Amino acid sequence: MNVHTPNIITVASGKGGVGKTSFTLNMAHVLATHGGKVLVVDGDTGLANADVQLNLTPKASLADVLAHRCTLAEAITPTPHGFHLLAGSSGHMGLATLALPTLAGWMNELHSLGETYSTILVDAAAGISPTTLLMCAQSSRALLLTTPDPASLTDAYALIKVLWQQHGVNNTQVVMNQATAREAAQVHTRLAKAVEGFLQLPPPPLVGQVPQCKYWSQAVRSHQLVAQVFPKSPGVEALSSLARHVMALKP
Numbered sequence: 001m002n003v004h005t006p007n008i009i010t011v012a013s014g015k016g017g018v019g020k021t022s023f024t025l026n027m028a029h030v031l032a033t034h035g036g037k038v039l040v041v042d043g044d045t046g047l048a049n050a051d052v053q054l055n056l057t058p059k060a061s062l063a064d065v066l067a068h069r070c071t072l073a074e075a076i077t078p079t080p081h082g083f084h085l086l087a088g089s090s091g092h093m094g095l096a097t098l099a100l101p102t103l104a105g106w107m108n109e110l111h112s113l114g115e116t117y118s119t120i121l122v123d124a125a126a127g128i129s130p131t132t133l134l135m136c137a138q139s140s141r142a143l144l145l146t147t148p149d150p151a152s153l154t155d156a157y158a159l160i161k162v163l164w165q166q167h168g169v170n171n172t173q174v175v176m177n178q179a180t181a182r183e184a185a186q187v188h189t190r191l192a193k194a195v196e197g198f199l200q201l202p203p204p205p206l207v208g209q210v211p212q213c214k215y216w217s218q219a220v221r222s223h224q225l226v227a228q229v230f231p232k233s234p235g236v237e238a239l240s241s242l243a244r245h246v247m248a249l250k251p
Contacts, residue, residue, distance in 0.1 A: 004114035004115050005111060005114045005251040006039075006110065006111065006113055006114040006117045006118060006120050006251065007118065007119045007120070007140055007141075007246075007249055007250070007251045008107075008110055008111070008120045008122065008138075008139045008140055008251070009119065009120070009121055009122070009139055009140065009141045009142070009143055009246065009249070010043070010121075010122040010124050010132075010135045010136045010139040010141075010142045010143070011023065011024045011027075011121060011122065011123050011124065011142075011143045011145060012124045012126075012135075012142050012143070012144055012145070012159060012172075013126045013144065013145045013146060013152070013155070013156070013159075014126070014127065014128065014144070014146065014154070014155025014156040014157070014158050014159040015126060015127075015146070015147075015149070015151055015152040015155040015156070016126035016127070017126075018126075018145050018146060018147050018149075018152055018177055018178075019145070019177050019178065019216070020123065020126060020145050021042075021044075021049060021050055021053060021123050022053065022216065022226075023145055023175070023177060023210070023239075024040060024050070024121050024123040025040060025050060025053060025054065025081070025123075025225060026225050026226055026227040026236070026239055027121065027239055027242070027243065027246070028040045028081070028082075028083040028121055029081045029082055029083060029225050029227045029228060030227050030236070030239045030240055030243045031083070031119055031121075031243050031246060031247065032081070032082030032083045033082060033227075034240075034243050034244070034247060036118050036119050036243075036247060037116065037117045037118045037119070038082070038083035038084070038118070038119050038120075038121065039076065039084045039085070039086060039113065039116075039117045039119075039120045039121070040083055040084070040085050040086070040120075040121050040123060041062070041085075041086045041110070041120060041121070041122045041123065042062065042085070042086065042087050042088035042123050043062075043088065043122040043123055043124045043125065043131075043132075043135050044088050044123060044124065044125040045062075045088065045089075045098055045103075045125065045131050046125060047125070048061075048062075048087065048088025048089055049088075050085060050087060050088065050123055051077075051085065051087040051088075052223075053220065053223065054079055054081070054085065054223065054225075055223035056077060056079060056085065056087070058075070058077040058085065058087040059077070060074060060075035060077075060087075061075060061086075061087040061088060061089045062075065062086055062087065062088050062106075063088075063089035065086075065106070066098065066106060072086070072106075072109055072110075072112075072113070073113075075087075081225055081228065084117075098131060100130055100131070100134055103131055103134055104134060104138065107134070107135065107138040107139075108138070110122075118247075119246065119247070122135050122139060124136065127155070127159075128155075128158055128159050128162045128163075132159075133159075133162060133163055133166055133167060134167075136159075136163055136167075136169065136171070136172070137163060137167035137169045137171075139171070140171070140249065140250070140251050141171055141172075141173055141249060142163070142171050142172045142173070143172075143173055143174075143175050143207075143246075144156055144159060144160070144172045144173065144174050144175065144204065145175050145177050146174065146175075146176060146177065146187070146191075147176065147177050147178045147179060148176070148178070148179050148183045148184075148186075148187050153187055153190065153191060156174070156191060157191060157194050157195065159172070160172055160195055160199070160201075160204065161198075161199055164199060164201060170201050170202065170204075172204040173204055173205055173206075173207045174188055174191065174204050174205065174206045174207065174208075175206075175207060175208040175209070175210065175242065176188065176206065176208070176209045176210070177210045178210065178211070178212050179209055179210070179211065179212075180209075180211060180212075181209055181211075184206060184209035185206070188206040191203070191204070192204070207242065207245050208238065208239075208241065208242035208245065209238060210235050210238045210239065210242075211234050211235060211238060212235075213226065213233050213235030213236075215229070215230040215233050215235070216235055
């Protein structure tokens with residue numbers, strides 16, 4: 001194994017509105033505080049907003065890389081939060097309808113960044129679009145963010161199912177957001193039974209549970225990271241535990 005291969009992890013969710021982008025950005029900061037060299041890629045090819053949440057104005061984006069207006073390295077923006085960002089482009093139809101071979105080539109190019117980054121977090125669009133599925137399939141792991149909401153659970157199962165049917169990949173690990181430990185265990189049991197019973201696959205492990213946190217939305221509204229402004233909050237402590245798991249994963 002190449003010791004400079006970065007750990008590429010796609011953060012996905014079957015359903016929108018589960019806090020995926022905020023989770024990804026805060027996880028990146030926590031990983032950085034644990035010594036990780038982290039790049040966040042805003043992989044929502046239609047409605048990117050990581051730069052908005054961080055209150056940044058990048059000089060270049062993923063759209064510029066794919067249009068060959070700049071290199072991948074030139075499009076990466078440092079942030080004041082300990083990690084770097086490759087911004088997406090909101091409302092760019094060329095990205096929203098990106099050809100899958102082009103996307104696959106770009107995903108492969110991320111592997112060349114191992115000299116600079118130990119972990120690359122790809123914030124994929126919610127749902128089961130072809131681009132999201134390909135990002136998951138070409139990553140070492142897919143962190144599947146869900147909530148106790150029944151619709152969120154159903155859509156999480158759909159992502160696991162279609163990822164297996166279309167790519168033959170079963171690399172998801174579940175993170176339960178906005179849930180108590182009891183809720184996380186109960187919801188994961190239902191998901192695991194469905195995956196085993198209907199897909200006949202090993203169930204995805206539950207690797208993290210992030211509780212409801214009143215400080216989270218407050219930080220988002222002020223373009224801040226809860227992991228920075230409320231580092232001792234329960235949600236951030238849960239992220240710290242999950243960060244140790246992520247850093248132990250092998251590419």
